[in-house]
Amino acid sequence: MRQINQPVYHHGNLRRAIIDAALEAIGESGPAGWSLRELARRAGVSHAAPAHHFGDKTGLLTAVAAEGFEVFADVLERTAGDILEAGVAYIRFAIDHRPYFEVMFRPELYRTDDPGVRSARERAFHVLVTGAGTISPNPEQDRLTTIAAWSLAHGFAALWMSGALPESAHDDPEIVARSLVRLVFGTAR
Structure with a gap:
């Protein structure tokens, strides 16, 4: 059973969604002004997804x-x-x-x-x-x-x-x- 605050996955390509979220964050605050957790939130994925795909x-x-x-x-x-x-x-x-x-x-x-x-x-x-x-x-x-x-x-x-x-x-x-x-x-x- 899904917990209330857990993101719902709607991405056909999770890797692409995370890269796109990174590009957006870099455009806003540069290459250092964000965290993997923030990207996960932007992409609407679990906080572990970026680390799973990119380490x-x-x-x-x-x-x-x-x-x-x-x-x-x-x-x-x-x-x-x-x-x-x-x-x-x-x-x-x-x-x-x-x-x-x-x-x-x-x-x-x-x-x-x-x-x-x-x-x-x-x-x-x-x-x-x-x-x-x-x-x-x-x-x-x-x-x-x-x-x-x-x-x-x-x-x-x-x-x-x-x-x-x-x-x-x-x-x-x-x-x-x-x-x-x-x-x-x-x-x-």
């Missing part, structure tokens, strides 16, 4: 990071190695998928050796490295060009999302990002 908060954040890197890799792969488009896609991903972004680039929050995280992260970074290689003055500088392009996109996204750029109040981030990438890397488009 602990680190396990849940590992699942969020893996899923985030998968979505990120899909987005970047659609740019077909065009460094300008990859930079804009990076920034658009950060803005549109902020909860993922806030976890993915904070490796202290999750298990970086997780096979799902590693695989998806490698897919995403492959696109960035390939695109940066198209503008690198020579193959020996590919790594530095990749770091410069990554820093530009990541830094711009962080500044935009924090509201530190006056433009973030009224401009389109893609227009500003395209201009910035052209300025820094001298791309012809």
